[in-house]
Structure formats: structure tokens, C-alpha cells
Amino acid sequence: MPRPRTARRTAAATALCAALIVPLAAGCGGGSGDEASGSGKKTTIKVLAAASLTDVFKKAGAAYEKAHPDTVVKFSYAGSQQLAAQVEQDFPADALVTADTRTMDGLKGRTGTPVTIAHNRLVIATGKGNPKKVMDLKDLTDSKLKVVLAAPEVPVGRYSQQVLDKQHLKVKPVSQEQDVRGVLSKVELGEADAGIVYATDAKTAPDKVDAVPVPDDQNAVAAYPAATLKVSEHKKQADSFVKWLRSAKAQQILRDAGFQKP
Structure with a gap:
């Protein structure tokens, strides 16, 4: 007999958290999200992103950090359905970008207002x-x-x-x-x-x-919505990153990778 949907998602979230490598290892342990940088601190935001964004977000993240030297962006990539399972288990992350609106819409109450960043x-x-x-x-x-x-x-x-x-x-x-x-x-x-x-x-x-x-x-x-997660401990920085994804600089990076305008 198939397991209930909630049980499947719980198992998926647990397995995915256990499998996460360096970028979100601290997230599984509930780290503070801040790290020392010279005389001050940088805020680390954790972004759950659809697997199809893996290459382009490496460039986008580097560009964002250059423009916002007080913020470090770390990504965790997986299928959107796996990311949704994490969010439903209140996984410690700050923002979410999925490869469809259906998955994002299913998380209402757990995210801020989504914005489409690409097609x-x-x-x-x-x-x-x-x-x-x-x-x-x-x-x-x-x-x-x-x-x-x-x-x-x-x-x-x-x-x-x-x-x-x-x-x-x-x-x-x-x-x-x-x-x-x-x-x-x-x-x-x-x-x-x-x-x-x-x-x-x-x-x-x-x-x-x-x-x-x-x-x-x-x-x-395919539409790609992005949103800040309500469990985020760094909403200001997460909101800033989500908003930046619609900026001219971010949009050019997405266009160069073959994504279409939102």
C-alpha cells in the first residue's frame, strides 16, 4: 500500500537533508547563518533552487555577492518537488526558487509573495x-x-x-x-x-x-517563481536577493544562460 503523501514528503525531506553537501551542511545543523569577515560579519542566506538553475545561479550568486559584500549566498539544488518537501518540514533556509508555479503555489503560507524571474x-x-x-x-x-x-x-x-x-x-x-x-x-x-x-x-x-x-x-x-521563506532568519537579506533576481544584471545573466524573460 502506498505511503501517505505527508509521509513520502517527510522521508524525502529527511533523505535530502542528510545528503546535502557543503553548501547547506550548516543548515541541517541549525547554524546561525553569520560568519566573520575581517572586522565585521557577513550574513549567509541559504537558497533552495531548482536543479535546472545550477549553472546560472553559480554566476548569479557571485555577481550578487560582489554587489552586496556583506552577504554570502549558498545554494542547495534539487528537483522542485524535493525542495517543497524540505520547506514543508521547515528546513532552515531563506529563499526558494522552483521551476514551476504549481509547486510554489502549493506552499502558500510558507513563503512571501512569489515573483517570476524567468521562463x-x-x-x-x-x-x-x-x-x-x-x-x-x-x-x-x-x-x-x-x-x-x-x-x-x-x-x-x-x-x-x-x-x-x-x-x-x-x-x-x-x-x-x-x-x-x-x-x-x-x-x-x-x-x-x-x-x-x-x-x-x-x-x-x-x-x-x-x-x-x-x-x-x-x-x-516553464515559469520560475522566487520567494522568501517565512522561516528565514534573514528576511531582509533574502528579500533583497529575491528582488535582485529581477534586476537588469541578474536578468542579463539569465538571458546569457538561455533563460527567457519573465
Whole structure:
């Protein structure tokens, strides 16, 4: 018998907290979030962010810290559904950025007012050179093709199913991953012939994968909302970071990474 939804989310949050590496290790132990810096202190804010933001937020975080030398930004990346599980367990973090509005909307009462910082679209990722000659969504129905998708509870998995259903296509994936980077990794390693990912994720591995575009009339638009968490002990700094994500500087960093304007 399947476990209740709350139990599943509790287990997911516990497992994810245990697995967190350096950036949020202090968060699992309930650290103060302040660290010495010369004669003063810097405030550390912890941001839970969708896996598809991994590369671009490294650059965004560095730019923010340069403009705000009194603040350190540390990120924890995972599938949006895993981040939501953490938030529901009052995980000690300051801000949240998801890859869909549905997940963020499900956390009303635990966040401030969300703001959309970017949009994204889907592409089909294939091995470099597209050896299986995948040209469109219909090709993914070929039973001889090893296709990997994200799990249906993951935003990119849900978007993928939406576009396939819209075209009345049935695809049997060889695996379903817990975030978009899991899908991309399977294709990069040659464990899958193709997978549906965000355009920005395919762009991070140009030497390992090709991106087959999905026409706009068949595609789905992913929205990325950001919000301060009500459990934050540094709301002023978290609010500042969330607001900055809509600034000209942050938006240029997002555009350069392939994200579309909000």
C-alpha cells in the first residue's frame, strides 16, 4: 500500500537533508547563518533552487555577492518537488526558487509573495551528433529508442508529459529521473538515446549532447517563481536577493544562460 503523501514528503525531506553537501551542511545543523569577515560579519542566506538553475545561479550568486559584500549566498539544488518537501518540514533556509508555479503555489503560507524571474522551454537532448537521428517528438515513440524522462511529479517531467499528451504520443521511458539533471546525465553518459530537458540544461553540455528543438506550438513554457521563506532568519537579506533576481544584471545573466524573460 502506498505511503501517505505527508509521509513520502517527510522521508524525502529527511533523505535530502542528510545528503546535502557543503553548501547547506550548516543548515541541517541549525547554524546561525553569520560568519566573520575581517572586522565585521557577513550574513549567509541559504537558497533552495531548482536543479535546472545550477549553472546560472553559480554566476548569479557571485555577481550578487560582489554587489552586496556583506552577504554570502549558498545554494542547495534539487528537483522542485524535493525542495517543497524540505520547506514543508521547515528546513532552515531563506529563499526558494522552483521551476514551476504549481509547486510554489502549493506552499502558500510558507513563503512571501512569489515573483517570476524567468521562463524556459523544452528541447529533446540526444547524444552528440544525434546518432539516432531524432528529429521530433514523434520519434521518441520508437520502441528501439532508449528514452529517459523526469518523473511525473517533477516539473520538467510534468511539462514533458503535457507536450507528449498534446501530440497524442505514447512514450515508454527506460527510466524516470528525480530532476532534469538526472535526465541530462543519462543522455550525456550514453545510457539513453534521448531525453526531454530544458533548453538551458542542454546548453550546459554542448560538447556532449545535441538539442533538438520542439516547435513553439508543441512546447510548454516553464515559469520560475522566487520567494522568501517565512522561516528565514534573514528576511531582509533574502528579500533583497529575491528582488535582485529581477534586476537588469541578474536578468542579463539569465538571458546569457538561455533563460527567457519573465
